[in-house]
Amino acid sequence: DAGITQSPRHKVTETGTPVTLRCHQTENHRYMYWYRQDPGHGLRLIHYSYGVKDTDKGEVSDGYSVSRSKTEDFLLTLESATSSQTSVYFCATSLQGDALYEQYFGPGTRLTVT
Amino acid sequence: GESVGLHLPTLSVQEGDNSIINCAYSNSASDYFIWYKQESGKGPQFIIDIRSNMDKRQGQRVTVLLNKTVKHLSLQIAATQPGDSAVYFCAEKGGSWGKFQFGAGTQVVVTP
Numbered sequence: 059d060a061g062i063t064q065s066p067r068h069k070v071t072e073t074g075t076p077v078t079l080r081c082h083q084t085e086n087h088r089y090m091y092w093y094r095q096d097p098g099h100g101l102r103l104i105h106y107s108y109g110v111k112d113t114d115k116g117e118v119s120d121g122y123s124v125s126r127s128k129t130e131d132f133l134l135t136l137e138s139a140t141s142s143q144t145s146v147y148f149c150a151t152s153l154q155g156d157a158l159y160e161q162y163f164g165p166g167t168r169l170t171v172t
Numbered sequence: 173g174e175s176v177g178l179h180l181p182t183l184s185v186q187e188g189d190n191s192i193i194n195c196a197y198s199n200s201a202s203d204y205f206i207w208y209k210q211e212s213g214k215g216p217q218f219i220i221d222i223r224s225n226m227d228k229r230q231g232q233r234v235t236v237l238l239n240k241t242v243k244h245l246s247l248q249i250a251a252t253q254p255g256d257s258a259v260y261f262c263a264e265k266g267g268s269w270g271k272f273q274f275g276a277g278t279q280v281v282v283t284p
Contacts, residue, residue, distance in 0.1 A: 062215075093274075098180075100261060100274030101216070116271070148215055159204055159265060161272070163215030 061085045062164035064149050070170045077136040079167050081149030089152045090132040091116075091161065092124060094145040101148065107132055139171045180259060182279040191249040193278050195262035200243060202266035202273075207236060207247045210259045210277070219247070219260075249280075257282045 061084035071077050081090060089108055093101040093116075103116030105124040113124050121143060123135045136143055146168050150161040185191045197205070203224040208216035222229045222236045222245075229236050235248040245262050261277035 098276055100263075100276045101272075102274075103271060106271075150215075160206065160218050160221065162218070163208075165213075165215050 064164040064167050068168050074138050077139050079134045081132045083151045087151035091150040092134045093148045096145050141171050144171045180279045184281045185252045191252045193247045193260050195245040195275050197243050197264040199266035202264040204265040206263045252282050254282050
């Protein structure tokens with residue numbers, strides 16, 4: 059998994075509670091991403107980061123925020139979890155560079171909101 | 173582990189046969205494509221990529237074909253092995269940097 063870890067790997071939480079997922083990489087990759095994966099859907103981009111403290115929204119960013127204070131860590135926060143946010147969340151990283159678009163994925167976090 | 177494989181089309185392949193997995197993409201301006209493999213309980217793993225200025229690219233036991241006229245991408249796996257059982261999906265990059273669109277995937281089941 060190219061030195062990408064996610065924590066926790068599993069989480070059950072109640073509606074309305076805040077949740078933070080962590081992605082940690084040891085590859086010194088500049089770019090980091092958060093995706094969600096749901097049955098019948100492809101991976102959908104939530105937020106991404108192109109450097110420390112530089113982040114931008116993806117296609118399904120509502121209800122999520124991110125922070126990146128260090129190159130190696132990218133945090134995803136569900137401000138007030140809802141049942142529609144039950145999903146598997148994947149972090150990914152990629153190198154900077156015109157030819158280097160390949161994204162390396164972490165093992166995922168299964169989040170259940172009850 | 174983490175996996176999402178419900179409600180996906182399934183391709184059953186006998187061990188030793190060749191597999192062909194298809195993907196229709198949506199954006200005629202997409203300039204870069206990737207095939208990923210996702211095993212049960214794991215994150216997606218890069219298999220092979222191709223740029224829009226090519227129509228074929230080969231890797232180890234895998235070949236990707238790109239037909240821009242009909243916006244179609246295929247992945248061919250030669251001599252399919254049990255370890256090839258997984259969900260395979262394509263990704264296309266179009267528009268602004270780094271934003272891929274991912275297909276839902278195809279479940280490949282290799283039978284002995």
